[in-house]
């Protein structure tokens with residue numbers, strides 16, 4: 001396959017690129033829009049906002065999700081907030097500053113033009129959500145309230161208590177519901193996409209399995225949008241919802257879409273530590289807690305005293321010590337690594353010594369317990385339910401956990417993948433966060449992509465390419481359907497001894513240890529060697545009871561785990577090839593004497609986009625050079 | 640943290656599909672008190688799968704009490720013994736060693752059983768589709784600060800908006816009424832300036848759709864509020880009743 005990694009970045013100064021693009025794009029006239037159909041896979045912030053907005057414009061939309069209702073997409077779980085360069089606080093914020101913070105936060109590994117556009121769109125997102133009735137927190141005078149998030153020195157994060165994702169998603173879900181009601185969107189819940197159909201090099205449709213009846217079906221449209229979220233569950237234990245998967249994007253990868261930077265994963269610093277082997281997921285404590293909580297560990301290793309009886313002079317507030325200007329709000333990758341470091345030194349707290357304290361005693365003294373409760377009450381409740389401990393009287397214990405994935409399908413400026421007609425939005429693409437994402441910017445990106453970018457770029461694609469709808473009785477559709485059915489039957493027929501979850505745990509642990517917070521050449525090479533055997537064992541020994549014509553969670557899991565096993569290998573290959581440290585990708589060989597990540601701009605200033613090589617074959621890497629026209633990449637410092 | 644394991648006797652509703660008859664089946668299991676309720680079911684299922692037997696179907700996604708996917712009736716109480724928590728937030732330290740635990744689906748005419756503990760709650764989506772939104776297309780919204788909303792109003796709207804659409808209110812109600820669910824959305828939007836233009840029609844349309852979905856009427860039993868994982872107050876139902884009366888009096892759409 002000849003690969004054209006043209007990012008289609010418009011010419012001209014950064015601040016004019018998007019304005020000019022919009023002004024000069026070809027349009028589809030209103031009466032013609034209904035002739036075009038669009039498949040939207042995913043109903044999270046990216047998918048729901050895109051599906052609703054495209055339907056409002058007049059396109060025929062089909063929207064799919066695996067949950068029993070589009071309202072339950074994983075975006076619902078986002079707690080802390082959403083960034084926007086409104087500068088309501090008069091504290092020096094601007095589009096430029098939000099753009100710069102995001103580019104710097106990503107350790108100069110994102111595409112400049114996309115990030116600038118994201119910052120530009122941020123303002124309209126807040127306005128749109130307010131108009132939908134999203135109950136953002138307000139000041140007493142009735143103005144919108146803001147809080148601070150990691151990696152920024154201004155207060156630009158909008159929030160709804162600790163349930164910002166829920167409220168933003170419900171806003172988008174309600175807009176989507178309105179379009180379902182009017183007949184402009186046909187919604188398919190509990191329907192999992194299991195393949196992408198490509199005809200004559202263009203995305204022609206998808207193959208799905210109904211998760212209640214097992215019915216395998218195909219759908220065709222003029223364009224396909226993947227808004228299927230991230231792949232943190234590759235690590236098995238993560239803060240993501242149980243069903244989050246890489247299946248949609250990985251199967252598109254197998255059909256020719258390039259996968260960019262799979263090794264860029266974010267390990268969130270504030271999660272509840274692992275308590276035992278019974279655990280199936282980890283729980284995030286929002287980063288907003290770091291506005292008022294102070295992170296510390298005992299100065300002495302193996303200090304098992306109760307936290308309250310450790311005097312201040314024997315505590316190490318290590319983030320405040322190492323990063324005086326950002327303190328407890330240092331970016332996520334930096335904070336996570338710092339926590340790992342103190343635990344590696346034997347100074348960790350709690351079971352297994354894998355934890356650090358997040359202490360609210362000072363905040364309670366300063367603000368009073370009521371104020372703290374109003375701000376964070378629901379997070380303290382969650383903490384209590386899980387650990388049985390009261391964070392008002394005893395510091396929380398936290399530890400980093402996989403949380404977000406910056407890598408994703410490669411897309412150009414218009415959010416189109418390397419397969420024409422296949423667009424990728426939200427966490428599923430790779431475009432905006434480089435090697436590390438700043439807090440409160442994923443919600444922003446999902447909604448920017450769905451509300452404000454794709455409505456323009458998709459129209460331009462249609463105006464240019466015309467309708468391409470291929471009927472589902474085309475041979476390629478039949479072939480893909482047969483393959484999906486065969487895959488399902490194969491899983492059911494193995495009748496082995498190990499559960500899908502056992503395989504998932506095994507692969508997850510391997511990735512966490514070798515492709516998690518710290519990586520090195522030897523570990524990665526050894527890990528890559530292990531994958532073929534795991535894959536082989538999986539296809540010989542997995543147990544999937546029950547039938548395919550039925551609600552069958554074990555079958556769903558098995559399909560997703562099979563993809564995670566293959567994908568884990570790709571993550572490791574990417575991590576191995578990127579022989580530098582940047583953002584969340586920390587190669588222990590490349591660090592400054594003080595332990596900070598050491599980038600190598602000369603050799604690695606590119607996005608690595610991987611091309612599938614065929615079953616059991618090594619994938620090929622292609623490079624998109626990252627050209628910084630206006631920003632000068634610098635050593636990232638939060639000191 | 641307690642380390643002793645609990646020996647439990649589980650009685651779980653098994654039902655092959657919508658049409659089939661179901662029954663309670665007994666299982667014995669030892670678990671750590673630090674396990675969550677769903678992790679206990681996971682462990683049971685892992686065991687069944689290893690033996691090549693069909694696992695117990697139950698649904699979940701976020702496992703942190705926000706997506707509203709999970710939900711079973713535990714010893715007669717939707718979501719189980721912890722107040723203000725979803726099933727996935729219940730931990731086994733809330734049960735005694737040797738306890739018999741009865742686990743059943745959320746039952747209601749409007750929520751047919753799909754399999755074992757999984758029910759079809761699509762009726763809730765259709766209720767929202769009938770009017771649970773502000774009709775504003777993307778683009779052209781005024782500045783977010785253009786219309787001030789008092790802190791108190793925003794907080795009150797948020798209290799209502801916190802509903803996760805799990806359906807526990809329906810499962811708890813002897814009339815299988817979904818009025819708490821409907822009222823939470825209607826009052827959230829009725830409190831906010833953005834919700835005013837469609838206020839009357841919204842209340843009427845959503846209540847009518849509620850009735851079409853075979854949910855019963857509210858007779859002020861307050862069981863819904865008691866089991867709501869987000870502790871949504873029944874005062875929203877009273878507010879909904881006022882909205883509904885006004886909308887029928889206005890007779891407009």
Ligand SMILES: Cc1cc2nc3c(=O)[nH]c(=O)nc-3n(C[C@H](O)[C@H](O)[C@H](O)COP(=O)(O)OP(=O)(O)OC[C@H]3O[C@@H](n4cnc5c(N)ncnc54)[C@H](O)[C@@H]3O)c2cc1C
Nearest residue numbers: 042043044045046066075080081193229426427440442443
């Ligand atoms: C606990 C937590 C807290 C967070 N807090 C914040 C925060 O405060 N601020 C912030 O900016 N970001 C936050 N994030 C990150 C942010 O929530 C996500 O990155 C974002 O919501 C992703 O949105 P999305 O629309 O891309 O995908 P998702 O919301 O994950 O939606 C994916 C959709 O795709 C569907 N889908 C997936 N696979 C398939 C398939 N094979 N077939 C059919 N459908 C499929 C799903 O059903 C779902 O509808 C948080 C993340 C977590 C885990």
Ligand code: FES
Nearest residue numbers: 700702707709727
């Ligand atoms: S699984 Fe999401 S609320 Fe329980």
